[in-house]
Amino acid sequence: MQPWQFVCVADIQPGSPKSFRYNPSWIKNWQQAKEQILGISPELLLVCGDLTRDGSIHRYELEEMHAELSSLPFPVHLVPGNMDTGNKHTDRPGLHRGPDQCTDLELNVTSEQLQQFASVFGPLWWSFDYKGVRFSGFADVVVNSGLPEEAEFWRWAEEQAKRSKDVLYHVWIMHYPLFLDRPDEPSWDIERHYYEWYFSIDQPGRARLLDLFKATGADLVLSGHVHCHRVRYAEGIRFEIVPATSFAQWADRWPDGDPTLGFMLYTVSERGLEGSLIPLARTYDLPGYGPGGHPAPHARDYSLAWEKGGDPNEV
Numbered sequence: 284m285q286p287w288q289f290v291c292v293a294d295i296q297p298g299s300p301k302s303f304r305y306n307p308s309w310i311k312n313w314q315q316a317k318e319q320i321l322g323i324s325p326e327l328l329l330v331c332g333d334l335t336r337d338g339s340i341h342r343y344e345l346e347e348m349h350a351e352l353s354s355l356p357f358p359v360h361l362v363p364g365n366m367d368t369g370n371k372h373t374d375r376p377g378l379h380r381g382p383d384q385c386t387d388l389e390l391n392v393t394s395e396q397l398q399q400f401a402s403v404f405g406p407l408w409w410s411f412d413y414k415g416v417r418f419s420g421f422a423d424v425v426v427n428s429g430l431p432e433e434a435e436f437w438r439w440a441e442e443q444a445k446r447s448k449d450v451l452y453h454v455w456i457m458h459y460p461l462f463l464d465r466p467d468e469p470s471w472d473i474e475r476h477y478y479e480w481y482f483s484i485d486q487p488g489r490a491r492l493l494d495l496f497k498a499t500g501a502d503l504v505l506s507g508h509v510h511c512h513r514v515r516y517a518e519g520i521r522f523e524i525v526p527a528t529s530f531a532q533w534a535d536r537w538p539d540g541d542p543t544l545g546f547m548l549y550t551v552s553e554r555g556l557e558g559s560l561i562p563l564a565r566t567y568d569l570p571g572y573g574p575g576g577h578p579a580p581h582a583r584d585y586s587l588a589w590e591k592g593g594d595p596n597e598v
Contacts, residue, residue: 284415284451286552290320290561291329291456293507293546294527296366298336299344301590303583304573309336309529311567316528316546317355319564323548327357327413329420331507331525332364332458339369339396340583345403360411361404362420364458364508368396370481370577371459372428377473377480383574383582387473390577392424397432407432408439415451416551419443419499423457426488437491444498452502452556459484460506460524463536466493466517478533482509496520503556505547509533512541512560523547526560 297310335344369392408421425433471479510527511534534540545562
């Protein structure tokens, strides 16, 4: 096999100056990442979700990122993140967010949001073979949701498990990490361990996904969402959280969490899948405007938008 390379990025979240919130640092960071990726000239690019800051609210953010990625000179394969479609499902509220934040129940993913994403980017799950590697990706936010799309996903997953692995390697991409420390950890309680709940997949879907990865001969499972880099192994599979390009967070949760902003470069050869974290050559810290988190509708003040005359330096 002649060695070849692919790149994986996550949590780009560039946002838009037309929105109720915007931080130009994050789009500048993405532009820096794009420049470096173009310099590498990989054969394909994977994106582990959160292509947008508020694509679940603004369709135009999805469309702008679609145009951006379509302009690249190599194929791009991606899955949605919670900022693109809404959050993983919960049947009760968790952390008290205050009067200016949506409750977790209000943030649940919906069929409408999923179909909006699919109408811009295409199928919510997919699989293809390329030069000895099978690549598969899916909208993991449907897992444990009870939405009609979840049943469709599991039917598709069963078909993947029946396929023969006539490739050297199988790489899966998703947005949420399957687990934080080990596959058999409990489902985190949304009230007592909010961030652990927010950054992982609950049971029973987690166990079912692990069975899928084992049945399909997965070698590498890539995810994003956490905004730091970390690697764990389970059942002979490498589970890798890909660093963000936008901003870092939660790396102090683990002694080996790496908050470096950047992306992953993988070299495929008969020796294996060799990954390297490529730091951004330059990062930005520029003023922006608008609230963080998941703001309630009444907190979305579009008069702040630059294109409507807002001045971010006065916010």
